Amino acid sequence: MALEIYLDLFSQPCRSVYIFAKxxxxxxxxxxxxLLEGQQYGEDFGKINMMRKAxxxxxxxxxxxxxxxxxxxxxxxxxxxxxxYPSDLQQRARVNEYLSWQHMAIRMHGSKIFWxxxxxxxxxxxxxxxDKMDAALEDLNxxxxxxxxxxxxxxxxxxxxxxxxxxxxxxxxxMQPVGSGLDVFESRPRLSAWRERVRAAxxxxxxxxxxxxxxxxxxxxxxxxxxxxxxxxxxxLKLFL
Amino acid sequence: xELYLDLHSQPCRSVYLLAKxxxxxxxxxxxxxSAGQQFGEDFGKVSVVRKVPAMKDGDFILTESVAILQYMVEKFxxxxxxxxYPSDLQRRALVNEFLSWQHTALRAHGSKVxxxxxxxxxxxxxxxxxxxxxxxLEDLKxxxxxxxxxxxxxxxxxxxxxxxxxxxxxxxxxMQPVGTGLDVFEGQPALSAWRERVKKVxxxxxxxxxxxSIMNVDCLAKTFQDNGxxxxxxxxxxxxxx
Numbered sequence: 318m319a320l321e322i323y324l325d326l327f328s329q330p331c332r333s334v335y336i337f338a339k340x341x342x343x344x345x346x347x348x349x350x351x352l353l354e355g356q357q358y359g360e361d362f363g364k365i366n367m368m369r370k371a372x373x374x375x376x377x378x379x380x381x382x383x384x385x386x387x388x389x390x391x392x393x394x395x396x397x398x399x400x401x402y403p404s405d406l407q408q409r410a411r412v413n414e415y416l417s418w419q420h421m422a423i424r425m426h427g428s429k430i431f432w433x434x435x436x437x438x439x440x441x442x443x444x445x446x447x448d449k450m451d452a453a454l455e456d457l458n459x460x461x462x463x464x465x466x467x468x469x470x471x472x473x474x475x476x477x478x479x480x481x482x483x484x485x486x487x488x489x490x491x492m493q494p495v496g497s498g499l500d501v502f503e504s505r506p507r508l509s510a511w512r513e514r515v516r517a518a519x520x521x522x523x524x525x526x527x528x529x530x531x532x533x534x535x536x537x538x539x540x541x542x543x544x545x546x547x548x549x550x551x552x553x554l555k556l557f558l
Numbered sequence: 559x560e561l562y563l564d565l566h567s568q569p570c571r572s573v574y575l576l577a578k579x580x581x582x583x584x585x586x587x588x589x590x591x592s593a594g595q596q597f598g599e600d601f602g603k604v605s606v607v608r609k610v611p612a613m614k615d616g617d618f619i620l621t622e623s624v625a626i627l628q629y630m631v632e633k634f635x636x637x638x639x640x641x642x643y644p645s646d647l648q649r650r651a652l653v654n655e656f657l658s659w660q661h662t663a664l665r666a667h668g669s670k671v672x673x674x675x676x677x678x679x680x681x682x683x684x685x686x687x688x689x690x691x692x693x694x695l696e697d698l699k700x701x702x703x704x705x706x707x708x709x710x711x712x713x714x715x716x717x718x719x720x721x722x723x724x725x726x727x728x729x730x731x732x733m734q735p736v737g738t739g740l741d742v743f744e745g746q747p748a749l750s751a752w753r754e755r756v757k758k759v760x761x762x763x764x765x766x767x768x769x770x771s772i773m774n775v776d777c778l779a780k781t782f783q784d785n786g787x788x789x790x791x792x793x794x795x796x797x798x799x800x
Contacts, residue, residue, distance in 0.1 A: 367707070367708055368708065383659055386657075390647065390651040406629065410625055410628070410629045413622070413629070414625040416625075416658075417623075420658070421661055421662065421666070
């Protein structure tokens with residue numbers, strides 16, 4: 318049985334896994350899971366990942382979730398070029414450090430902005446209070462500052478001279494608020510330059526293809542049927558409001 | 559090697575436990591979080607992120623406990639047995655899967671309950687509103703159930719029959735709410751059995767020693783007051799509720 322990768326390209330961690338697998342010519346079957354339609358709650362997907370989240374893989378009878386773990390697994394199994402997850406002790410540590418930090422920082426803050434700007438107004442039918450929006454933006458800006466000042470500094474990529482899993486995970490997360498109409502790159506020339514380097518390293522065609530859906534999110538959300546998304550209300554109330 | 563630690567902090571405990579258990583030589587550099595030392599000038603030179611743990615190995619500085627643990631395993635193969643971070647592809651994946659998942663699950667919810675029970679009432683002078691407390695407790699319960707049904711299942715440890723970094727990180731996070739007097743192990747025989755197995759591998763004495771601060775959080779009230787931290791913490795806490 319071929320490697321199956323369960324993906325929804327609206328999801329940041331799905332994009333990093335997708336780009337990594339395609340860039341490295343890893344043979345896989347793309348199994349589409351539509352998160353906004355709630356397909357992650359279906360019975361079949363529950364057998365793949367009981368956490369009900371994407372991405373997830375099924376490799377023979379081995380199932381795995383968590384994009385970071387999936388990419389570490391694929392890098393090892395398919396012996397991808399070393400720069401993706403360097404074997405040098407300190408370089409690898411730099412990558413691991415970013416992969417760990419990002420969960421409760423850029424991922425959390427970028428996701429929140431996406432929900433606050435696009436999904437919550439659609440699902441709840443109300444605009445988010447300005448003070449909440451401001452607080453979320455402040456958090457995102459603080460995270461972006463750390464990406465620039467700590468993780469990149471004057472290096473071309475997070476781990477040094479070559480692109481790695483860290484840059485891939487970083488870029489897909491930073492593109493999320495961009496998809497909601499917030500161009501975080503606009504006032505950040507250093508970050509923009511890094512984005513272009515990552516885009517070139519990954520392949521501009523692949524990068525753009527992977528981000529097609531998220532960059533069309535504003536349009537897509539307009540045409541979505543809010544009544545079908547009411548299942549997200551409790552989560553929204555709990556997490557964001 | 560210098561390890562910048564405050565054992566009130568879960569990720570500091572996992573780093574401390576691995577180093578002590580395996581005999582990795584290090585200097586313990588105390589960073590007193592209850593006195594705000596992470597915001598001091600000295601620590602700022604170590605880590606601009608202002609968080610613990612942090613590691614300084616010669617000129618090389620590293621933050622994030624997961625990265626530090628992975629670094630220690632790799633740097634000291636002669637001291638750290640392979641089971642801590644197995645080289646087998648699938649076993650390592652199971653460890654990595656847990657280490658990734660835990661940030662926004664066990665860690666997030668365990669920390670929140672800790673803050674709500676032990677810190678917020680002390681700083682603000684009032685208990686957390688019942689609705690918020692119940693919600694946080696419910697989240698913790700759900701995450702603990704998920705931890706057991708997905709990560710523990712029928713094996714002795716997360717990655718199989720031997721302890722690994724995953725169990726170490728799990729146990730220190732689970733101990734955080736326990737320190738506030740919330741016994742999450744009560745009525746959970748499988749979870750308790752796992753805890754005992756992990757404690758045994760680490761060594762009871764070392765385990766208990768590293769958890770001494772967190773098991774005595776009643777002192778926090780006076781500590782914060784003595785250190786002038788109450789006013790500093792208030793806006794942070796307000797933000798948690800925004």
